[in-house]
Amino acid sequence: MALDVCIGLHRGAFSLQAELQVAAGEIMVLIGPSAAGKTTLLKAIAGLAKPQAGFVRIGGQAAFDAKRGIDVAPWRRRVGMVFQESALFPHLSVRANVMFGLRGVPNASARAAEWLAAVGVAELADRMPRELSGGQQQRVALARAAARDADVLLLDEPFGSLDPLTRRSVRWELRRFAQQAAQTSGRALLLVSHDYLDALTLGDRIAVLEDGRITQVGKREELLRQPRTQFLADLAGHNVLEGMLEPARANSNLREVRVGPLMLQVAEAGDEPPGPVFVAFHPHEVSLLKARSLVSPRNQFPAVVRELVPLRDRLRVYLDAGVPIMADIVREAAADLDLRDGAPVVAAIKATAIEVYR
């Protein structure tokens, strides 16, 4: 069901003034620097924090309304939430954890098993939480929140506390989970992150929360084209290209993505099925060479310099390699390479530096 939020919440020096709409079945990513108020906003939606002003409407029904004096208790709001740190009940098995939210639901056990399977931990049902890794615990927490027929699902950086390597591997699954959870009975899904790749890969739309204010909301392409704040500008400073993931090849961990005329080798696609994907990499991951090198990165391709933009400490080079690509280099390197508009160069990028997502 649709979520409609407009709240004012003040606590000491901190103030949150946020307005946000998430449609039924939509996945929205709420992104912003730490301490921007993301978690507080989620808590206000779930009823775990009380705003001083405004309203929270779920499917048109007021869950909170300061003017009308409505404040529905969290347990009656039908809002599911996954917390940053593991919030599994340590004294209950994995199955009992999921079934905690299914009291009085017929076929609760089957439903629990279904969602545990959906997040890939079906075989852990009889374990205790302390026997699980951090990643497994959060998967169970996802299943527990989703198994309940909540109208709104709030995910507060569910994999934020994992190490970066594990995070990469769960991003695919998180997206699949989010889609499944959103499509099931048309839930609105709000996912908090401070990671730009989550925002780029997971959401239908992105909302940016900075310093207690929503500074921008929109589809990914809109936000990246016209960033209104420094935070978004940094976010938008990434190369994001559409491509086609080629079928996996035997005896190679690397996969290939066709991007325009380029064939990029990538390390992070696992055994995903072939099809349309996005690739993303930071401009500082792109290095420029005078000519092809034998020792340098796997991905090398000829490009033409289109524009040079000095940034604070470096130079951003806009390249045309059949597709537009940005590269950040130090100024000294620019002199060595004799970079001018129209100059031919070789752009190089490591296979491990490229993120792939659908």
Add this chain to the structure above:
Amino acid sequence: MDLAPRHISIEADERPEGKPWLWVGSAFLLTLCVLPVVALLLAAFPVRPLSKLRDPMVLSALRLSVTTSLTSTLLCVAMGLPVAYLLARHRFAGKVVLDTVLDLPMALPPVVAGVALLLAFGRAGIVGKHLDALGVRIPFTAAAVVMAQTFMAAPFFVRSARAGFEAVPLRLEHAAMTLGAGRWRVFWTVCVPLASPALLAGVVLAWARALGEFGATMMFAGNLPGVTQTLPLAVMSAMETNLDTAVSISVLSLLLAFGALVGTRLLVTQWR
């Protein structure tokens, strides 16, 4: 470049092995605590005094002690649970006052507590005189024993339970709420099970305190054999006439306390 690990291993080697004076201090305290217990057991060893346990005075004191101490422990739990949770989870005006008042019985000499109870619930007490008008008399009854024990034991349960509730992460309660559990269900299915080792420890402490309660009971309930004479009071009465009886009751009390401690420890370790 491998300075860091070497540094750590040095630290590990420097773990205290026990300074001599630490051991000396421990030895003194241990002697002070263990020697009397040993002496008590030695006095009871010729088994002869243990036959005094069949003395009707001892039996009625035992029965009274068990029933009153269990009743007052139950009361401590019933009244202490909400207070402990309130103190652990909520901020409110006068919290410091409530906290201090609840600790008072631990610092108060029990005899003084008994006098205070008399002044409140005695026949001329501020509440007692109204109760007396209604025909309800509390002092010098088994009810007075229970009240004196509860008064003295409650802080022990509340302290322990509060610490137990404070150790339950708030986000677990929040998670339970978003899973549709109301406050009542959250309390009984999340807070209580997770705090159970601390709750159990509190129960044992409170019960032990109730069982050993002497001063307040003496003042408020008196020393009436068969009515208000609990084991500790029976020991005192017996001391005046028959040392053997006193020793046998003492051993009995020792066994009760020791059994409770060991039992709890076993339960808690099994839990984990």
